[in-house]
Amino acid sequence: MLEKLKGWARNFKKQIYILYLSYKDERVPWYAKVFTACVVAYAFSPIDLIPDFIPILGYLDDVIIVPLGVMFALKMLPDVVINDCTEKAEELLKKGKPKNWIIGSLIIVVWCLLLVWAMITIYNLLNG
Template structure:
């Protein structure tokens, strides 16, 4: 079972890299690029929308949101682009995963805003 999970995770990582190169490809439609950028930015972000330390729910984004986003984006990309980008992705996997600090920063800002909003609600009630 653990081997199956490891294999699934490696395949997902490859698919994220395919998206990474596909959104840069001129043959990819603009609306697919926009969606793929969001999926790749979130997948490469060092910070999750739902922190992993929250029991069960913390891993939902890693197990559900990212694979769902990747699958939807890949269905919208032309097959020729996917084939070309798969080759590029295999080469890039040799060098490791890039980090997307912009997406991480946006998620931090969202959490700070939520914190201040909750604080203001609590402050008004007491």
């Protein structure tokens, strides 16, 4: 059972890399690029929609939401793009995780803005 789980995790990681590479491809429609970029950004983001310290619900996004996003994103991509990106993803897996500091910084800025907005909204609600 442990080997099945490890195999699933390796395959899932490869699928994330396939999506990462495919959103840069010109053959992918714009709506698929947007959805794919969101799925990849969320999968690589250290910040979760539901924090992991919340019992059971904390891992819901890791176990259900991200795999569903990956599945839908892969269905939006043309087969030829998936085949090309699969080969590139296998090479990337041998090298290590790609680093995109611009996207990473953008994710952090968006989360910080959301946090500030939430704090201001809560403050205004409490002080009415």
